[in-house]
Amino acid sequence: MTTQSLSDHLAAAYEAPEDDDGRAAFRVNSPDAAEWACRKLAQVQQQIADADSQAATEIRRINDWREHEQRHLAPARDFFESLLIDWHRRLCDAELAEAGSWDKVRHKTRRLPSGEVSARLAPDSWAATDEPAFIAWAKTEWPGLVKTKESANIAQAKTVLRAESTTAIDPLTGELVPGIKVTPGEVHYSVKVEP
Numbered sequence: 001m002t003t004q005s006l007s008d009h010l011a012a013a014y015e016a017p018e019d020d021d022g023r024a025a026f027r028v029n030s031p032d033a034a035e036w037a038c039r040k041l042a043q044v045q046q047q048i049a050d051a052d053s054q055a056a057t058e059i060r061r062i063n064d065w066r067e068h069e070q071r072h073l074a075p076a077r078d079f080f081e082s083l084l085i086d087w088h089r090r091l092c093d094a095e096l097a098e099a100g101s102w103d104k105v106r107h108k109t110r111r112l113p114s115g116e117v118s119a120r121l122a123p124d125s126w127a128a129t130d131e132p133a134f135i136a137w138a139k140t141e142w143p144g145l146v147k148t149k150e151s152a153n154i155a156q157a158k159t160v161l162r163a164e165s166t167t168a169i170d171p172l173t174g175e176l177v178p179g180i181k182v183t184p185g186e187v188h189y190s191v192k193v194e195p
Contacts, residue, residue: 042193088117152179 028034095105109118138145161168168177
């Protein structure tokens with residue numbers, strides 16, 4: 001017969017209370033109780049890790065199956081889409097030849113009992129190929145086409161200004177710096193348990 005310490009007995013028997021009243025009734029008041037709580041926390045974290053691992057395995061299996069099915073079915077999908085797009089393109093091209101411009105093509109979408117096939121003219125794509133040349137031109141001809149963005153450099157401000165309570169102070173003049181709020185740092189606690 002093995003003797004079991006009180007903390008080992010409690011660790012084996014205790015389950016976390018489900019309600020807030022049960023949680024409030026228990027407090028850690030000694031190093032032994034803290035060690036017991038660490039062991040219980042480690043057990044719970046291991047159970048969470050086990051559940052995550054099992055879920056990851058199942059998710060990986062399902063994703064592998066889905067990718068296999070998608071690869072297997074993609075050629076058939078592409079084939080039928082190409083048949084429908086080719087049919088719709090020929091009808092739109094005939095309408096375009098008759099109407100003279102894309103805006104006058106009436107049947108850009110063809111509805112069928114099982115779906116629809118549509119065509120849309122994408123807007124023109126613009127890009128600055130020589131941005132410095134464009135900016136130099138726009139500054140003199142169309143200044144509104146050039147964006148200027150200013151922003152506060154807080155990282156640099158922290159190195160040159162001084163914090164007092166919730167305000168920033170210019171250390172050279174003692175002046176309060178407008179537009180800056182200092183939020184004092186807080187102590188953050190964490191628990192790390194060894195498995």
